[in-house]
Every structure is written in structure tokens, then in C-alpha cells.
Amino acid sequence: MRDLSRIIDIEDLRRAARRRLPRPIFGYLDGGAEAEITLRENVRAFEEWIFRPRNASHIDRLQTRRRVCGTELTFPMVLAPIGYSRLMYPGAEIAAARAARARGITYALPTIAGHSIEEVRAAAEGPLWYQLYTIGGRAAVEPALERARKAGYEVLLVTIDTAVAGMRERDLRNGNKQLLGKSLWKKLPYLPSVLAHPGWLWSFWRDGGVPSLPNIVVEGKPLEAMDVTAALADAATTWDDLRWIRAAWPGPIVMKGVLTAEDARRAADAGAEGIVVSNHGGRQLDSVAATLRVLPEIVAAVGEKIEVLFDGGIRRGGDVIKALCLGARAVLLGRAYAYGMAAFGEAGILRALDILSADIERTLKLLGAPSIDALDGSFLQRA
Numbered sequence: 514m515r516d517l518s519r520i521i522d523i524e525d526l527r528r529a530a531r532r533r534l535p536r537p538i539f540g541y542l543d544g545g546a547e548a549e550i551t552l553r554e555n556v557r558a559f560e561e562w563i564f565r566p567r568n569a570s571h572i573d574r575l576q577t578r579r580r581v582c583g584t585e586l587t588f589p590m591v592l593a594p595i596g597y598s599r600l601m602y603p604g605a606e607i608a609a610a611r612a613a614r615a616r617g618i619t620y621a622l623p624t625i626a627g628h629s630i631e632e633v634r635a636a637a638e639g640p641l642w643y644q645l646y647t648i649g650g651r652a653a654v655e656p657a658l659e660r661a662r663k664a665g666y667e668v669l670l671v672t673i674d675t676a677v678a679g680m681r682e683r684d685l686r687n688g689n690k691q692l693l694g695k696s697l698w699k700k701l702p703y704l705p706s707v708l709a710h711p712g713w714l715w716s717f718w719r720d721g722g723v724p725s726l727p728n729i730v731v732e733g734k735p736l737e738a739m740d741v742t743a744a745l746a747d748a749a750t751t752w753d754d755l756r757w758i759r760a761a762w763p764g765p766i767v768m769k770g771v772l773t774a775e776d777a778r779r780a781a782d783a784g785a786e787g788i789v790v791s792n793h794g795g796r797q798l799d800s801v802a803a804t805l806r807v808l809p810e811i812v813a814a815v816g817e818k819i820e821v822l823f824d825g826g827i828r829r830g831g832d833v834i835k836a837l838c839l840g841a842r843a844v845l846l847g848r849a850y851a852y853g854m855a856a857f858g859e860a861g862i863l864r865a866l867d868i869l870s871a872d873i874e875r876t877l878k879l880l881g882a883p884s885i886d887a888l889d890g891s892f893l894q895r896a
Contacts, residue, residue: 517857520864523828523849529856530601533713536706537687538600542851545795546679551803552795555826558803562835562893567881575877576884577870581843582668582765582787582820584640587617588870589843589885590833592850592862593824594644594670597738599627601855603720607636608859609850614639616866621670621845624648625741627724630657634664642668644769646675648741648748649731651757657728658761669762670789674770676749678742679797693723693739755783767822769845770797772807774814777821787820787842794825794847805836809890812840830872834880838888 520526531539545552579589592613598605606620606628613620614637621642622633634641643661647654658669684690688703707714725735729744736744759766768780769789780788790808792801804825812821823836824845836844849869853861877885880892 517860517864520853520868522868523852523865526852526856526861526865527848529861530852533710533856534601535710535713537684537689537692537703538713539855540683540687541597541681541689542595542601542848542855544681544683545799546681546797547799549795550800551792551798554803555792555795555805556828557826558805559826559828559832559835561896562805562839563896564831564834564876564880565892565894566879567892570881572878572881572883574883575874576886577873577877579843579885581822582767584619584642584667585617586619586843588873589837589841590618590866590869591642591822591843591845592618592620593845593847594621594623594626594672595847595851596623596625596741597627598623598851598854599720599724600717601851602858603716604628604858605854606633608854609862610637610639610641612850612859612862612866613637613641615863616870618866619667621668622666622728624657624728625726625738626728627726629727630660630664630666632727634666641666642670642767644670644672645750645758646672646729646745646748647750647754647758648729648736648744650748653729653731654758655761656730658758660728662762662764666764668765668767668786669758670767670769671750671755671758671785672769672793673750673776674772674791674793674797675745677746679793679799681796690739690742695739752779752783755785759784767820769824771811772801772804774810777811777815781815781818785819787822788815789822789824789845790841791824791845805839808836808839808841816840827869830869830874831876833869833873834876834888835893837885838890838893840890 619640643666691699729736765786767787771788823841853865
């Protein structure tokens, strides 16, 4: 934990996570689909925009609060849902919910979580969102939505870009499927990378080993982690599904995985309260556009009709500011907080959020912008 005093930016947290995690687990967190073109471009796209500051200004008080889909946030940031995060650190989803509450933002609990909807709700009094895959069909989804509603989750985040799981080559090379399975013989070639991290291994077994997925109950039993890939292939979410999801969920619905103006308009027409411009962190279809490059097109198409959120490639508070300037109402953080979580648990998430929030405040002052509401495209130009 003393390493936290030397953590300056998100890349430092990434290096700390890489040291602590076995190669298969770090590869799952850090990697993308196929040649990882989109993964790299998500980050590089921020370099294509540079700031246009208003200097000779003095700002006494900054305003960073924003209401997003009915949820009040001290900063326009949401902790994105990250499946299997309990493999990275014991109690990961509870740690994320607590860290979000401590910093006045919200966390979206993933369907593929190792802790139940109720456990996470009990651990954090602040606002929570729930992310949905339609695994198991209506028979499994509707009871989960009822549980989330009763527990007080505020927003439903429906992921629409997972007709099948992406081709994540790092996971194949690292033997993730075999390590999640039950055959010791098949695990053997991949065990050295796990045994080389005894600290992680000890905490993993103390936490119960590979967890089942308590929020996906199929035929009376929680789904096993190793069965998710096959289950996703049978659970592609379609626009038609939105009708019965809307009937089962009375609160705001946000569609996550929108990359075109056409899909954005369709989400608005279907009655969604918001969308997330997202390519799943470069983990699904490779060679799609970096999210920052399509954000202006999507904002222009639906920005007045529904709320537009953004994710992909954020590593600094300046990246958050650029997304807001281009029309996003808020951003979802994925790897930016997950590196901290994987390395240090709740303390690492808090450190990531403190780094980003300090970046945001400093960038606003240097831009001469007194609030996030003052941001627009005039503060940016193409590099």
C-alpha cells in the first residue's frame, strides 16, 4: 500500500496492476479484441484535439457537479461495469461501489459480477446503476431487474454490442478458459504464470476462488463463470427486447454500445433516456472507430433528445474535459479505475478518482472555464 504515495497518474496504476496480477488476469483487464487496433485508437484519438484556453482569468470557485439520467454526480464520471472484477481483487464490486459513494459519483454493477445485487447495495448507500446482459432470456432477466429495482438501483445500463464475445487473443494465449474450468490437467500449462504471483493467489483463494455469478440465475442456479461466453452467444440484445425490458424496468434506461448516428436515433425513438457512445473498450469488434471520433456525429444527431454519455480511452482528466467539450454529458471510466482496483482495491480506485478529479479541476482553471457547463467546442481545435 505504501506504493500509493508514488502513484502520480493512471499509467502508474496500470504498472502496479501488472506487477500484482498473473498474466491471464492482467491480459483480460488490459487487452482488446484481435489486433487491438481499436483499443489503441481509443487512447490516441485524444491526441487529435488540443485546447484553446481563455487566459488572464481568475476562478475562485469551480462547479463540477452534474445531474446525469436523474443521478446527481459531484463530477461527471461513472464507474463502468467490468465483468469478472472479483478475479482481480477480493470484494472488487463492493470496493467500487464504496469508492464511488465516497467521491460522490455512481457505479454500474455488471451482470457478470461475483457479488449479488443485494450485497453491493448493502455495502454502499450512494446511487447505483445496474448493467444488463440478457443472458438466460426473460426468465432470468426479469427477476434480476425486480431485485435491482427493490434494492434501489436508479438507472439500467443495457449493453447492446455483445451479439457474441469478441475475439480476445490474449485470453486465448493465456489460457483463461482453461484456468476458469474444472480440469486440472488442462490448467497445468498455464499455472506457472499464476504461481508466480503468490500474493494474488493467496487473496484469490481466501475470497473463495472462481465465483459463480449470483445475478444470472438460470433454472434456479447461478451461472458458472466459465459458461458466460456460450451464454452470450444465445443472448444477443435486440431493439425488440427493449419493449419488455421497458415494461420490467420503470426507471431510466441507457443503451451502451452506440457507435453511429443511426443507432443513436433508434435508441431515442425507442424511448431510451440516454446512450453511451462506446466500442466496449476495444474488446468486441476490432477496427471500429475510436469513440471520440464518432462522438460529435452522435451528439449532432440526438444531443437535444436524449443524454449522450461517453467511454473509451480515458486516462487523464483532460480526456474527460475533451469529451465534455465535444458534447458528452458524462463519461464512463473503465480501465482508468480498474487498474487501481486490481492493484490496491478500494484505495486504488480512490486514488484513480482523486487523480482524475484533480486533473479536471486544474484543466478547467487553466482553460479559464468556471464550470463544466461552460465547456463547448470553442475550447478545442484539431491538432
